[in-house]
Amino acid sequence: MQRRRRINPKEDAKYYIDTGKDKVGLDVKYINAFKGRGIFATTFFQKGDFLLEYRGELISKEECERRQRVYHDKLKVFLFEFYFNGKLWCVDAAKEDGSLGRLVNDDDISPNAKMKYLTVQGKPHLCLFATREINQGEEITYNYGDSDWPWRCKVVKLKFTKTL
Numbered sequence: 001m002q003r004r005r006r007i008n009p010k011e012d013a014k015y016y017i018d019t020g021k022d023k024v025g026l027d028v029k030y031i032n033a034f035k036g037r038g039i040f041a042t043t044f045f046q047k048g049d050f051l052l053e054y055r056g057e058l059i060s061k062e063e064c065e066r067r068q069r070v071y072h073d074k075l076k077v078f079l080f081e082f083y084f085n086g087k088l089w090c091v092d093a094a095k096e097d098g099s100l101g102r103l104v105n106d107d108d109i110s111p112n113a114k115m116k117y118l119t120v121q122g123k124p125h126l127c128l129f130a131t132r133e134i135n136q137g138e139e140i141t142y143n144y145g146d147s148d149w150p151w152r153c154k155v156v157k158l159k160f161t162k163t164l
């Protein structure tokens with residue numbers, strides 16, 4: 001059997017950053033009223049594979065703080081803050097633009113992807129990479145980071161009341 005040559009994950013990410021497209025092999029699906037939509041693999045991914053870019057508007061810390069004050073809670077969660085070259089930046093993905101990266105849900109226990117940034121033409125881009133093998137049908141998740149995200153305590157509460 002002939003083995004498929006693996007595409008370099010960083011080169012793959014750059015291709016999708018440049019074209020502004022999402023990868024084939026990932027799809028959006030409605031999960032439930034609590035979680036909303038999520039992104040699911042429709043093909044197998046290897047550990048380390050590039051999955052998606054968290055696409056949006058790159059804004060400064062100051063602009064991010066202003067939007068934090070004016071946005072509704074449901075939109076604030078789309079403001080992704082990160083350090084790049086010693087400064088705080090933010091990608092605002094609040095706009096429904098049909099891109100898939102903005103719809104990936106949080107998992108702080110057993111995520112299968114990790115957000116990293118790649119620099120392309122001097123600008124940072126947030127990209128998700130697989131942290132283990134991902135099978136067809138699995139939901140793509142990553143850890144949104146340490147914060148008291150409201151859904152995390154609801155999940156704990158639901159599990160607790162079920163075991164009583």
Ligand SMILES: C[S@@+](CC[C@H](N)C(=O)[O-])C[C@H]1O[C@@H](n2cnc3c(N)ncnc32)[C@H](O)[C@@H]1O
Pocket residue numbers: 034035036037038074077078102103104105106107151152
């Ligand atoms: C960046 S959006 C992800 C896409 C979202 N599920 C949707 O349908 O638009 C983040 C929102 O998804 C939901 N969410 C993300 N991770 C979740 C989780 N583990 N459990 C429940 N809800 C979650 C929360 O409502 C959160 O405000």
